[in-house]
Amino acid sequence: MEKIAIIDLGSNTTRLIVMAYERGSCFRLIDEVSEAVRLAEGVGPNRELQPEPIRRAVNALSMFNRFCKSTAVNHVVAVGTSAIREAANQEEFWRALRAETDLDLRIITTQEEGYYGFLGTANALGLRHGVTFDTGGGSTQVVAVQDGRPTESFSVQAGVLRFTERYVNSDPISKRDLRELRAAAQQAFSGLAWLKADTGQRLAGMGGTVRTLARIDQKARNYPLDRVHAYTLTRAAIAAISEQLIQKNRREREQIPGLKRDRADVTLAGAVIIEALMDQGGFSELTVSGQGLREGLFYAHFLAPNDPPILEDPRSFSILNLARLSHFQEAHCHKVAELSLSLFDQLIPLHGYGAWERDLLAQAAMIHDIGVAVGYYDHHKHGEYLVHNSLLLGFSHRESIMLSALVRNHRKGFTDATPYAAILKPEDSTRIARLSALLRIAEYLERGKSQVVQAVRVELGPPIRILVQATGDAQLEVWDAARRSNLFRKAYNQELEILLAPSPR
């Protein structure tokens, strides 16, 4: 695999990520280093970067550059955003940088910043219609998306560090400071007529503030999944968090579960900015994207020459990504998917499920064995663990919980994902059981991994009969699938027979 490093010098944080990848096929984040450099610290109305922040930034970039060289990274993409873009004394920064390192840093325009953020988020969430935004330290980028393409772009100097320095001069914040902060935030988006929560338009947010708000909300709700990517954050939840941040002083804020120390000062300004943005567009909720600018820069490289470099089907891609990284047995997984779906289709009169469940079943079939990469024994449990901890693109939390349950249930035992009940719907327990039962039968019809079973024909009973057509000897497959059909009996409350179909020859 090749390695690419993306370096992003922001107003607040400077970050390095390293992706290992095979172009267009699969990728994995293998390193991340994050520095709270606060390059924009102390930048006043004269827009001068201060010597100490410059020194910190140069140190961090110099280390990142060494890092890339010593870990044999093949490509380095380094960009700077608003802090450096808007500095009146850019020359000073460049001089300091050049004295320390030969890193090839490029300042990107606000347009580019919005575009790459859009790329990251659109791929991460499978967003085709809607609005993405990125609230950083120095500015907020907003991009409208139609049919998977960016149609409008807007950048405004409403950043959490900038607004905090300018408006938050009291602790807890005074009424006057708060009034000015809110007015400035409202002002920032007031001209955006295209920012509208029309039908089918989702709002997707990225950046540290959004992730922090999500984490605080999850802690407050005792949310059972430890992941902010793809989390739905409501306008009401943000309001509740703002209210807390307004009333508390710094020491009290640091006690808020989910709020990291280095975010304790700047999160109120961030929340107020995001509230203003949502109110301007009339959005009642947003989806958190775990990916943004840096990942967007990665996708531009990874998916080139696609224009825009957008995954056609992020869900299927991320499942295949996971499968490929785990060296899956392709023919076997495809056959298990094929047999599962054939059973699914023929049993529609019994379960009544549609395209959504069918897709989940197909996706689960492709990754049902990935746990083997951890260890063969209990690989269904390892698979569940991996799905819980993997990057899934375009899946909601509910969907990813169901996927992990299906993978877990493809052999042995049964779980209906009870610990995650708060994320599921009450009927999902049955749904998981019914889909798992089909996956398990398909898996055992492929136990020899030799694609000996050609097709299955279902006779709706009672009892239900699955007639197995095989290209060779499939006695053991049929016998074993029959032996594992208890889950089916329970899930469908019907007797089941699995039989070899008379050979057509």
Next chain:
Amino acid sequence: MEKIAIIDLGSNTTRLIVMAYERGSCFRLIDEVSEAVRLAEGVGPNRELQPEPIRRAVNALSMFNRFCKSTAVNHVVAVGTSAIREAANQEEFWRALRAETDLDLRIITTQEEGYYGFLGTANALGLRHGVTFDTGGGSTQVVAVQDGRPTESFSVQAGVLRFTERYVNSDPISKRDLRELRAAAQQAFSGLAWLKADTGQRLAGMGGTVRTLARIDQKARNYPLDRVHAYTLTRAAIAAISEQLIQKNRREREQIPGLKRDRADVTLAGAVIIEALMDQGGFSELTVSGQGLREGLFYAHFLAPNDPPILEDPRSFSILNLARLSHFQEAHCHKVAELSLSLFDQLIPLHGYGAWERDLLAQAAMIHDIGVAVGYYDHHKHGEYLVHNSLLLGFSHRESIMLSALVRNHRKGFTDATPYAAILKPEDSTRIARLSALLRIAEYLERGKSQVVQAVRVELGPPIRILVQATGDAQLEVWDAARRSNLFRKAYNQELEILLAPSPR
């Protein structure tokens, strides 16, 4: 990676395992299929295999052969043991097999069976001196080991299936049946003068019976680790299990936690055989090996042309195996190990630890990042999960718990492995904290993964001072290591300063 399949036709079970490997470098079990064929079922004093068991065995072998072909296995090694070795009507079996499949099955001698079992166990447990035994369905193999080489070998037709059929004709077992069973077991090993629990001689057992006994004992003790490999099973624990099995009938036995249904009938005979063997040698405990004949056949291929094909240092090998399978960053891990050990050595006056702790620290350093293969975020937690679920050779359970805790603690937070307290010693909590603290400092001195830190010199304080010698700019490394030294302060109850040493140039 290449793939090799090992097929083992036993008296009770027929099994296929598939290993993916790079010769001499790394390997991983990627498939296993197990069939309760019971080939020896109904074999009476005339030693005739019965038609139905022959049919079952041929079916299974035929499926295994198809399996190997369709999954593109590069090498197939298939062996048969006592059931087929001793059959009076071997020809019948061969005829049936040839009619169905072209699998190249080889009958191995009792000598070979003992040897390969020894190979599996000696590598799995790092056993250099002692005795290995394998109690199967038809026979038990016993091998004495000196300096890592087999010195004596013994095989006797004391197998769990054979003894059950011959002696257990009542349910629960009658006093008379039990007396005869015990007499036969005692008789089986009575001539073995070299079977002796001398100083430094460990007893290591393999096979389904030993694993079953371990599982029952673990359930009874509420043992916190779900792994039988490397578990210590005492003679007293086996006696307690025998006693239960003697008193219960089949239905009651099936309720015993840890006892699988298909082992409910044969485990008593197995326990009695193992008790007799232990008593003959005066062993008060045995170590369970999760590897045996099949893995021995694998090692013979994997380690060829070594004679015997024994890993010189199974512990280090299995750690490297894990690291290589996870594509570890070699230079980085070696540097973290080097710095950790340098800190360890210079701090001996404070911690007083010796070679054992030093080795654990070095091993943990090599695998501290393996969790990245699951996902970068929380990779310390994923690493802990992987260590818990990986094949470790030659490590005790206590050692593997400590390893996983060190990996977990190499960054962020702290766990002293409390859930596994029953396996640890009371002072291990401190031990874990002290070793983890060194690993963490070393890790942050290598945060740029560029081996910029050359050496560390420790001045014992108070306060303790770590002087960092670097080949380049290591300001960030020193700053970050200092920032993460809280764990050190708590673990050693001493103040710590980490400083850049004045450059020697």
